Amino acid sequence: MPLPKAELHxxxxxxxxxxxxxxxxxxxxxxxxxxxxxxxxxxxxxxDLQSFLNLYYExxxxxxxxxxxxxxxxxxxxxxxxxxxxxxxxxFDPQAHIARGVEMGTVVDGLWRALEHSEEKHGVxxxxxxxxxxxxxxxxxxxxxxxAKPHLDRITGVGLDSAEVGHxxxxxxxxxxxxxxxxxxxxxxxxxxxxxxYITEALDVLGVERVDHGLRCMEDPQLVQRLVRERVPLTLxxxxxxxxxxxxxLEDHPLRAMLDAGLLCTVNSDDPAYFGGYVADNYHAVRDAxxxxxxxxxxxxxxxxxxxxxxxxxxxxxx
Ligand code: ES4
Ligand code: ZN
Numbered sequence: 001m002p003l004p005k006a007e008l009h010x011x012x013x014x015x016x017x018x019x020x021x022x023x024x025x026x027x028x029x030x031x032x033x034x035x036x037x038x039x040x041x042x043x044x045x046x047x048d049l050q051s052f053l054n055l056y057y058e059x060x061x062x063x064x065x066x067x068x069x070x071x072x073x074x075x076x077x078x079x080x081x082x083x084x085x086x087x088x089x090x091x092f093d094p095q096a097h098i099a100r101g102v103e104m105g106t107v108v109d110g111l112w113r114a115l116e117h118s119e120e121k122h123g124v125x126x127x128x129x130x131x132x133x134x135x136x137x138x139x140x141x142x143x144x145x146x147x148a149k150p151h152l153d154r155i156t157g158v159g160l161d162s163a164e165v166g167h168x169x170x171x172x173x174x175x176x177x178x179x180x181x182x183x184x185x186x187x188x189x190x191x192x193x194x195x196x197x198y199i200t201e202a203l204d205v206l207g208v209e210r211v212d213h214g215l216r217c218m219e220d221p222q223l224v225q226r227l228v229r230e231r232v233p234l235t236l237x238x239x240x241x242x243x244x245x246x247x248x249x250l251e252d253h254p255l256r257a258m259l260d261a262g263l264l265c266t267v268n269s270d271d272p273a274y275f276g277g278y279v280a281d282n283y284h285a286v287r288d289a290x291x292x293x294x295x296x297x298x299x300x301x302x303x304x305x306x307x308x309x310x311x312x313x314x315x316x317x318x319x
Pocket of ligand 2: 009011161189212270
């Protein structure tokens with residue numbers, strides 16, 4: 001039995017497996033620039049975040065209808081349940097779809113078709129977190145927040161993702177202020193490829209409650225102290241860090257040092273279809289590479305519920 005856990009850093013578009021990509025391409029009459037799943041899999045060798053994002057955005061072309069988003073989410077939830085996931089806080093990238101002519105309502109209603117049955121069907125409770133693409137303008141992010149207003153009963157929070165370097169959190173100050181005023185929870189990717197200063201800015205300027213990745217905090221001991229003191233959760237994604245070359249090999253991953261420093265670390269899968277594993281695969285990979293004890297594995301699983309947006313009574317039930 002895998003450890004019961006929550007997954008807090010998961011891009012639903014990053015769960016698009018090659019087989020589903022080709023099935024949806026056929027269903028929608030979309031032509032992919034790859035012969036078959038085997039040739040596509042060969043493209044899954046990345047130099048950095050941007051080289052991954054290029055493929056990630058390219059493959060989204062197959063996602064067109066509500067049913068496509070429902071099928072994508074249902075396939076993820078089934079796999080997640082098999083990996084011990086009891087609760088999933090799921091990112092989606094509306095701008096990447098709106099830019100292709102797929103409306104916000106299609107995306108949210110489609111995802112919801114799967115999410116609304118997830119507890120009974122898979123035993124997985126869910127939340128949706130809408131991400132802004134940080135390499136797009138703040139105006140575009142604000143328009144996206146506006147387009148989300150009819151759907152806010154189904155959206156728990158906002159996040160910030162895509163190409164990090166050169167797009168500091170401060171660019172989205174007003175958008176996050178508006179999101180907070182709407183009662184939305186706030187998270188942001190920071191310190192994945194970007195410097196530790198972006199983590200500080202995400203906390204101080206955007207008011208985030210959780211930092212996605214946060215890996216590069218380890219370059220700044222003062223920042224580590226602060227994250228420990230304020231109990232700021234970090235959503236680490238070890239296999240992602242290796243595939244996108246944030247760390248050279250898993251044996252070099254700072255997770256053990258981060259736990260030893262007292263940081264509130266969680267382990268997540270990020271874009272599991274692309275990075276070679278779902279969340280339990282990430283747990284097992286770091287256990288094997290870093291020699292983590294069962295007590296540390298339990299700490300990671302416990303942290304995942306503590307860091308979630310579940311209310312206290314829900315959290316107890318999910319564990
Ligand atoms: C992402 Cl690994 C990662 N980093 C930033 N943005 C993303 N979007 C999807 N996966
Ligand atoms: Zn991510």
